[in-house]
Amino acid sequence: MQFRRAIVLLVMTLVVPGSAQIAAGNRNVGRVAVRIWASLLGVTLLGLLVAYLSRSTFLSLVLDQRVLFLGRWIVTAAAIGWVVLLLDAWRLGMPLRLPQRRRLIVTAVNGVLCFAVAGSLLFAANVLAAQNHLIGTVFASEEVADASDGRYNVLLLGGDSGEGREGMRPDSINVASVDAESGRTVIVSLPRNLQRVPFPEGTVMHEQFPDGFVSDDEDEGYYLNGVSTWANDHADLFGDTADPGLLATTQAVEAITGLKISYHASINMQGFAQLIDAVGGVTLDVKQRTPKSGITEKTKGWIEVGEQKLNGDEALWYARSRKADNDFARMGRQKCVMNAMLAQLSPQKVLLNVQDIAKSSAALLSTDIPASELDVFADLALKARSFPVSTVSIVPPAVNTVDPDFPVVRQMVDDAINASEGADEPPSAFETATAVLPQPERSEEEAAADPTLANDTADLAETC
Template sequence: MGALRLVGWLVLSALAPGAAHLKAGWRRTGLTLLGCYAAALLGLLAVVLTIGDLRVAVGTLVSDAWLTVILVVTALLGVAWFALIVHSFTVLRPGRLRQAEQIVTGALAGLVAVSVLAPFAVASQYVWTGRETLNEIFKNPGTDPLAQGDGQVPAEDPWAGRERVNILLLGGDADDHRPGVRTDSMHLASVDVKTGNTVLFSLPRNLENVRFRPGTPMAERFPDGFRLPPDPGGGRSDLLNSVWEYSDAHPEIFGGRRNMGPEVLMDTIGYTLGLEVDWYALVNMWGFARLIDAIGGVTLTVEQDVIFGKYNEGLVKAGTRRLKGADAMWYARSRTNSDDYTRMRRQRCVISALLDQADPATVLTRFTAIAGATRELIQTDIPRDMLTHLVPLALKVQDAKVTSIQFVPPLIKTYDPDWREMRRLVRRSLRESGSTTPVAASATPEATATPDRTKTPKKKGRDRPSATDLAEGCGQA
């Protein structure tokens, strides 16, 4: 057998294990290898054909147990395939070739063996990285509020009869020079578990006189709403974005319990909107810039020049182009020549662009960088086990209707909000999204304590706009 034929049979053996053994006269071994390979392919095809919902399958595969199985199987297959190529080269008896041909074919055999091993090595790295990232970000099982008495989520109905799941999405700007966490971006995503239709409720950072659920420690401390004396510099530390920070800084209110900020803010926003918040996810806004860089930037239409910086030295120019993470964040967060409500709209536009542009191909090719950025980006109380159900739901949201309602002027008065009207708008938005009623609503207008103030006329309230498409207004001055 010549050198070219030997290499050809070796390559064929990489695609059809056992081919080289059959050529070399190892009939029983070759047929066994080909039979096992064919059986494996048929088994894989059967699994693919029996998958009812690909999203559910993806959700199952992100469980810790399945990721571990995939990691072990992938590593073993890589080693086995590498060994197969080496053994195939040996049985083809390269020693019968001339010395120069032996050197060349040996080098080519090594290249084929490494080429076969490389995909398995990359896949193993991705699985390992993904598994470690998920285990670092998400809590251990046993803390799931949807679980039954035995602590397990019912497989037949992971949502325990709920029609919607409500997740609080927060953006914080904590850094080394600022104590505590200020949640300057607050959005509650209410997702229909059947259709994936989602309503994103955006709350302004400067919402005043925030009310707390009756009977809670914060309600006892602030029976007439969240109100503190002005700061020495004239600023305010009693706005909605300060609830987390204030709760963390005053454990005495909660009998000495610390780190109550997330729980208090979830309950407060849930009470404000008349919904029960299931979980929260806090994103470090400047870590968010790293995530945008990890996916290669995000394409945005900047309506007009956005100036930023302590001395207005920075500029994000108007126009449609791909922005790096830092520029995208300055576009979303700059206060120069802008108000909070314009910033909220720009933040919503960045979220919308990410949903559209973070496609599976991009995520796969930049997986390691994305995973690294995500580890430092997210703080959440979502249980690890719930990812099996939340991942399919998130994939469903990408193809579903996503609308948004922003509680900003003139829809509400941030200094004197009409809490009853806000809850009515929430219910209306959920109905229009495809749900009949908000699930597990924590309060109704009749049962909710409403501040004693002049109400917005009921008739006028019913003429207010309902939820809009998430990308509406993006790219417009």
């Protein structure tokens, strides 16, 4: 009878903290504990109701730093209080009066319950703390941008600030154009070697390069990813601008695509490798044997054909290598890696690796999206999962990267967005790149100037 009573008191405390004290101990303590437990349970149920009735309101709450900070300490206090009540329930069960074997059983049960309760609640507190730190570190901007023509256009830059480089030169340049209501998304991919790019009138870059980003004698067109370097090297022309390279690149992308950029997000590829390691690697179906080296570097190894589970370093080489092919094939591989990450990042992996993910994300991402807008983008991201993502790639043969027809480029972007808004199944990247417009004929001189024109689009389509 005494043994059963001791076990029941522990179970009562697990189910309703404070109930054991009301039944067999200090009733005042028990009543306070039950009221606190009931209040927290009520808040949890209210949160679930809000999530059911208004997802946007729920997201604004769970992504609010004040709520995260308060929630962390409430959960920590609840863990401590619950463990204290379990220890007191063990005392109320009078285990010293039990035979040794049963005394050990009661003590073991109490220990397991204390560990389970404290472990789960402290883990939850750690998740809240990591989320709060990530938001405060990465989403520190306070300037809010409105949607342009009903769409948020986010400039996505991928670069490497690793050894041997000054700053972060953008080698991967994309625009995610997201419908502000439905979340339908179009990804516009711009090759880093796009030449003669224009700039909006009235900007510093347009004053310096009124005929596009070309040399003084106009014999040579500079690459799109060189805009950032040039602007940073001539920062004095931009006055008090904090990041001339980012500003100039944003303006160039706006002139190329015809889209007004709302925000930017810069991805450091070294942080990307850390993120992949944090979630235990990524599995890819490698179509072509890929060297682990830059163009002029000695090959350090190979990523073999077939299904491969890659660690962060291997995935980074797979996404950035172009020694054996070209920029357009690399663009395709980068999309493969991102798609695989999206497909394989399960909630379980995120929860089990939240601390490492938060740490790597801080190294991975810098953005001017403010924390106050996170709920908007989180809601749009959830909506976007209901629709296929359309992509338009500014690559040959639809576009000659040496001497692009930018009105054609802007028409390609407009057509992709219109198709996305008006159809349940937007065109794929390959369909958009090759079929939106009639393919231009190329002269022998143009082919010699850009020898990758023949097969680049096929390389991009067949990467995954």
